[in-house]
Structures are given as structure tokens and as C-alpha cells.
Amino acid sequence: MAESSDVVLKGLLEATNLSVCVAVVSGAAREARRRHGLAPVSAALLGQAFAGAGVMASLQKGDSRINLQVECDGALRGLFVDVGVDGSMRGYVKNPLVDVELGQAFRWRAALGNSGFLSVLRDLGGEYYRSSVELTAFELGGDLNRYFEISEQVKTQVALGVAPRGDEPLGLVAAVLVQAMPQGNVAVLERLGSTLQGSLDAALADPAVDGADALFSRLVPGLVVTQRTPARFQCTCSREKTLSMLASLGKAEIQDIIDTTASTAVTCHFCATKYEISFPDLLGLMEQLTKNDVKN
Numbered sequence: 001m002a003e004s005s006d007v008v009l010k011g012l013l014e015a016t017n018l019s020v021c022v023a024v025v026s027g028a029a030r031e032a033r034r035r036h037g038l039a040p041v042s043a044a045l046l047g048q049a050f051a052g053a054g055v056m057a058s059l060q061k062g063d064s065r066i067n068l069q070v071e072c073d074g075a076l077r078g079l080f081v082d083v084g085v086d087g088s089m090r091g092y093v094k095n096p097l098v099d100v101e102l103g104q105a106f107r108w109r110a111a112l113g114n115s116g117f118l119s120v121l122r123d124l125g126g127e128y129y130r131s132s133v134e135l136t137a138f139e140l141g142g143d144l145n146r147y148f149e150i151s152e153q154v155k156t157q158v159a160l161g162v163a164p165r166g167d168e169p170l171g172l173v174a175a176v177l178v179q180a181m182p183q184g185n186v187a188v189l190e191r192l193g194s195t196l197q198g199s200l201d202a203a204l205a206d207p208a209v210d211g212a213d214a215l216f217s218r219l220v221p222g223l224v225v226t227q228r229t230p231a232r233f234q235c236t237c238s239r240e241k242t243l244s245m246l247a248s249l250g251k252a253e254i255q256d257i258i259d260t261t262a263s264t265a266v267t268c269h270f271c272a273t274k275y276e277i278s279f280p281d282l283l284g285l286m287e288q289l290t291k292n293d294v295k296n
Ligand SMILES: [Zn+2]
Pocket: 235, 236, 237, 238, 268, 269, 270, 271, 272, 273
């Protein structure tokens, strides 16, 4: 499956006024695994977070972004993903090397531990809304549902899943979200919600389901896709941003780097790109900061 098959699909169940979003982000999850050198459990959890944030971003408008963060006392320690309405996604886990045996019952608990929280930061056109819930389900889908229950006014149900295809453990990395529109049928939504994870798991277990479109039509047969947003792993970092971040440390700090190591390297948390900052770069920054001092 090519990485370009990552996509977030949306449709509307008109009879009940329920909005349905399905995200398949296997390519982005594999790219994150490659960039960060992730062990299987770290990779699967980060992939699920991409998928969850992907369907949540599709509920927003404009060119806003959504951040999903988990802090926990398990081996993973935490994760952070940043997803745009445009389908761009980037993120990292605190411990890339989690490869614990996952039990049948508390599947992700071995990685997530016994306490922690999940928070969502939504950027709604320059205004930021942050809300956190304690982890109680210790699997991302369950705790995202609790987030919606506690923090959002709009009735929403979500399910996340990762399934292998061939020898690729991140064969399909997917999320499905159902949300009540104004006058949406909440009773139907709640009934759907109780079976949503089971339906997603069953669909992902079927090898005939090979991508977002197949998954969408399996979960909501006959529903027409009205919105299609291609998704991909994409970072917003750059050499220029890295240099201005260094400049913000101030002259004393930069002089210290010049005096001790004469050059430095800055690695982006989100995409693991390493920016080499040379001695001339550092001198350039000093010159620029000195000029600014004179101006002020
Ligand atoms: Zn980056």
C-alpha cells in the first residue's frame, strides 16, 4: 500500500443527522516509525494517536490544528501529535523503544501504565482551547471517548485500531468517529457507539478491507463520501526556524556554544530532522543579535 493512500473521509447519515469520519493513516504511522526508530508498541500507539487526531481535525474548519498529548507512568511515558485540518501530521513518543507483550484484556496497559492524562489542544483560528481527562481506559480510543464525554458538548463516539497486513504490523492504522450534528439522533449514536470498536476491529481483521474507502463502506454501507482529505506525515520545522529558536536563547548562550563546541546540532522532536549549525552560522546569529541590540 503506497503512503499516498492515507486519507480522511467524511460522510453524513442524513436520516439521523450523524456525521461519520474515517481516517486511514498507515503511511504516516510507518514514516514516523522510520524517522524515530520506533519499536512495535511505540509505533502502534503513535499511529493510533495520528488516526484519532486525524478524525478529530476533520471536525474543525479553516487551517487550524489539533494537538493530542498523553502523559503516563507506563513504559511509553507519553506521546504528542500535531495534526492539521489539511491532513498534515507529525509527532513523537517519549520512549521510542516500547516492545512489551500486550495482554488480551488490558491490551495497552503494559505500555501506558496505571495513571496519566490525555489532553487535547485545539487551535480554533488563533484561539486555543485545552482540555484534559485522566486516563481510565488505558487505551487511546476509550480515553478519547471519555474526553468527548467530559469536555465536548457535542455527542461523539470514536474507535481506533491497528491491524497487520502481510508482514507489515502497521498494515492498516485507522480511526472512525461518529458525531451528532444539530438535531442528530443521539439514541442512534449511542447505540452505534457501543458497537463501534467491535465493528472497526472486525473490519480491520478482514484482509479484503485494504484501505480507507473499503473500511468506510464496510462500516457504513451505502454512505456517500462527501469530503476527502489526503493525509501525510509532514513537519513544519525548517533551518530558518531552528536558527531563530537559537537566536531566542540570547547572546550569552550562543557565545557559550561558540566557546565550548564551536558548532552544534539541533534535532526536531517531531520529525527527527537534524540541523547542523556551523561556526559561521553561530557568528551570523551573534552579529544579528548585536545589530538588534544597537537598534533597541
Ligand atoms: Zn521537524
